[in-house]
Amino acid sequence: MSLHIDLFTDDERANPSDRIVLTMMMGGAAIVILGLILYVSQAFFMLQASQSALASARRRNDNMKQNHKVALALIEDIAAGRACLEEMKAFSNVQIHVSAQLYAISVAIPPDIQLTKLSIDNALVAGGEKNDLPARQYIATITGRTDAEGVNERVSEVIAEMNAADGLLGVVTPGGVSVDPAKSSDRIFEINFSFEPRVYRFAAERKSK
Amino acid sequence: MSNEILKSSEKRILAGVGLVGVVVLTYMFVAKPLNEKRAAADSEAADINRASENALAKIRGIQAMRNEFAAVSNEVFALTNHFVVRQILGSYPMEQEIYAIAEEVGFHVSGCFQLGKARTPDIPPAAVPHGKAAPKGKVPPPPLHRYDRFQMEVRGSGSYASVMRLIHLLEDRNPFFSVTTLGISATQGKPEEHAVSFKCEWPVDADPPPEAKKN
Numbered sequence: 001m002s003l004h005i006d007l008f009t010d011d012e013r014a015n016p017s018d019r020i021v022l023t024m025m026m027g028g029a030a031i032v033i034l035g036l037i038l039y040v041s042q043a044f045f046m047l048q049a050s051q052s053a054l055a056s057a058r059r060r061n062d063n064m065k066q067n068h069k070v071a072l073a074l075i076e077d078i079a080a081g082r083a084c085l086e087e088m089k090a091f092s093n094v095q096i097h098v099s100a101q102l103y104a105i106s107v108a109i110p111p112d113i114q115l116t117k118l119s120i121d122n123a124l125v126a127g128g129e130k131n132d133l134p135a136r137q138y139i140a141t142i143t144g145r146t147d148a149e150g151v152n153e154r155v156s157e158v159i160a161e162m163n164a165a166d167g168l169l170g171v172v173t174p175g176g177v178s179v180d181p182a183k184s185s186d187r188i189f190e191i192n193f194s195f196e197p198r199v200y201r202f203a204a205e206r207k208s209k
Numbered sequence: 210m211s212n213e214i215l216k217s218s219e220k221r222i223l224a225g226v227g228l229v230g231v232v233v234l235t236y237m238f239v240a241k242p243l244n245e246k247r248a249a250a251d252s253e254a255a256d257i258n259r260a261s262e263n264a265l266a267k268i269r270g271i272q273a274m275r276n277e278f279a280a281v282s283n284e285v286f287a288l289t290n291h292f293v294v295r296q297i298l299g300s301y302p303m304e305q306e307i308y309a310i311a312e313e314v315g316f317h318v319s320g321c322f323q324l325g326k327a328r329t330p331d332i333p334p335a336a337v338p339h340g341k342a343a344p345k346g347k348v349p350p351p352p353l354h355r356y357d358r359f360q361m362e363v364r365g366s367g368s369y370a371s372v373m374r375l376i377h378l379l380e381d382r383n384p385f386f387s388v389t390t391l392g393i394s395a396t397q398g399k400p401e402e403h404a405v406s407f408k409c410e411w412p413v414d415a416d417p418p419p420e421a422k423k424n
Contacts, residue, residue, distance in 0.1 A: 018217075025221060029228050036235055043243035050250035057257040064264050071267035074274040081281035083353055088288050090329045091358070091385040091412050098388040098407075099377035106369060114400070115369075120391040126333030134330035136389075200329050 094136040094198040108161035117143040127197035135197035151187040170195035314374040316367035324360040359413040364406040386411045
């Protein structure tokens with residue numbers, strides 16, 4: 001009769017399913033550790049590559065710095081030059097050619113009308129599309145003397161002639177007729193000119209500063 | 210064997226927890242900082258590359274900009290050198306020019322009065338003649354002032370034609386010269402002679418700003 005003695009405890013008894021679980025766990029752990037090593041290595045090498053690319057970008061940037069400075073200086077100089085030209089435009093933008101206006105008036109006035117006074121004045125006003133820019137507005141008045149007979153028609157003719165002067169004299173309107181205090185058979189008339197406000201500098205020019 | 214502190218299954222659980230710990234710690238203290246450094250390097254490299262591309266575009270245009278600068282400079286030089294009037298021995302030569310041209314055209318100048326420099330206005334007046342208020346809101350920054358308007362009043366007498374010719378010649382010689390006000394009145398008993406007074410202006414160099422003056 002053979003004697004069977006079991007020297008293993010329950011825990012120690014080899015269980016085939018335990019071995020499989022253990023093997024799987026060890027395999028799983030090895031995969032995780034391998035994956036981790038790969039991941040860290042990849043991160044490391046990618047960092048190396050990024051740092052190398054950064055160093056290369058810096059070198060490239062440094063190499064073009066001198067030429068970039070030249071280009072920036074040129075841009076600045078061109079802008080300064082343009083600003084000078086724009087500033088000079090502020091003179092011509094508000095300008096009226098008084099000699100041409102005097103000529104147009106002399107052409108429009110017939111010889112039998114005597115001018116006694118001519119005045120041109122200007123005022124600082126708001127102008128531009130949005131009415132938010134400084135502008136100069138010219139206003140002019142001429143006063144003359146002529147015979148009482150047909151004075152209104154003659155003044156109207158003069159005004160029509162002046163209005164035909166290609167806008168050189170702005171909008172010409174009658175200013176009134178009165179009896180000449182020095183000679184009751186004569187009449188004193190007044191004609192007004194109004195001009196559109198002329199903007200010193202336009203908004204786009206100002207924005208570009 | 211039953212005296213062992215940990216059983217085999219507990220060891221496995223502990224090993225599993227240890228492994229997870231190693232993974233988490235490795236990620237937190239090794240992989241994550243590496244990734245962060247890489248992201249920062251990539252971002253910086255992208256910024257530098259963008260700046261380089263921008264710079265390169267400008268560098269490629271250097272020749273064209275040189276040509277443009279030459280053209281603008283020539284234009285500025287032509288305008289400012291000829292038409293921005295500079296003082297000679299403390300006075301502007303325009304005054305002499307006015308006298309000379311007046312003599313040439315037969316206009317008698319009784320006086321030239323220097324009114325001084327005026328700045329080109331930067332902002333509109335608060336109210337316009339029609340009663341509309343100037344719009345509120347952001348006022349654009351004042352533009353640079355390199356040139357001021359030197360103003361002078363001229364009084365004298367002459368015929369209508371002589372005044373016209375005097376002003377025409379002054380306007381012709383300097384396209385930036387401008388008559389801003391003019392008054393012509395008939396003189397009693399002298400139909401050919403009128404009392405004339407006009408204010409005119411032309412560009413001059415602006416005074417340097419106070420900070421520049423200190424230097």
